[in-house]
Amino acid sequence: MATKKKAAGKKPFAKKTPSKRAPARRGPPMKAPGKKKGGPAKAPGKKGAPKERVLRARRPPRAAAPPAAIEAAPAPARPAADRPDPARPTAMAIAAAALDKKAEDVTVLDVRGLTSYADYFVLMTADSDRQASAIADHVEQTMKAQGVTKVGVEGYQGGRWILVDYGDVVAHVMGREARGFYDLEGLWADAPRVAVEA
Incomplete structure (x- = not known):
């Protein structure tokens, strides 16, 4: 009976023997009994001690600095009677000149603080266009003699x-x-009236 020769330099295949290990379990790994997740808390003061959370009270936000315009609020306007009034003599001189030419219902309105382009209005009534022109001419001549010149004229x-x-x-x-x-x-109902004596 012929015998099989072993190939030189080659080892025969060893038979695999079944492993003695327990078959792997399916599912999550089992934890060792007696141990809790995270372990026992370490004593404070030792290296690796858990840090305590310190709750700090939130500071209220700082209020924004008010603008300079709000900080330095303008002073309330003084009443008309308390303010300097260099235009009043001019208004009274115009009213007197109008009365010289028989103007009627001469009224001086104090419009300071009510309008920005004048301090006084002098209102007067003429019976005719010719009298109105004569009053305007006389007012202009009288004020010019006092050193007051007109800015303009209309109508x-x-x-x-x-x-x-x-x-x-x-x-x-x-x-x-x-x-x-x-x-x-x-x-100009809010404007005070200044009495003009005839």
Whole structure:
């Protein structure tokens, strides 16, 4: 009977023997009994001690610094009677000149604080266009003699409403119909009246 020769230098395959290990369990690994997750807390003061959480109270947000315009609020406006009044003599001189030419219903309105372009309005009524022109001319001559020059004049050609501008004081020479129609006293109802003696 022929015998099989072993190949030189080659070892025969060893038979695999079944492993004595227990078959692997399926599912999560089992924990050792007696041990809890994380283990016992370590004593404070030792290396590796758990850090305590310190709850700090939140500070309220700082209020923004107010702008300079709010910090330094403007002082309330002084009443008209307390403020310097260099335009009042001019207004009274215009009213007196109008009375010299028989102007009627001469009224001085103190519009300080109510408008920015004048301090006083001098209102007067003329019976006709010719009288209105004569009043405006006399007012201009009188003020020029006192060293006060007009800034401008409007409505001189028509005569129904002549406006003579002296800067802080504006003279209104109006016909009776125009004065009733435009009602400047009603328009400036909040303006104090200054009495003018004839």
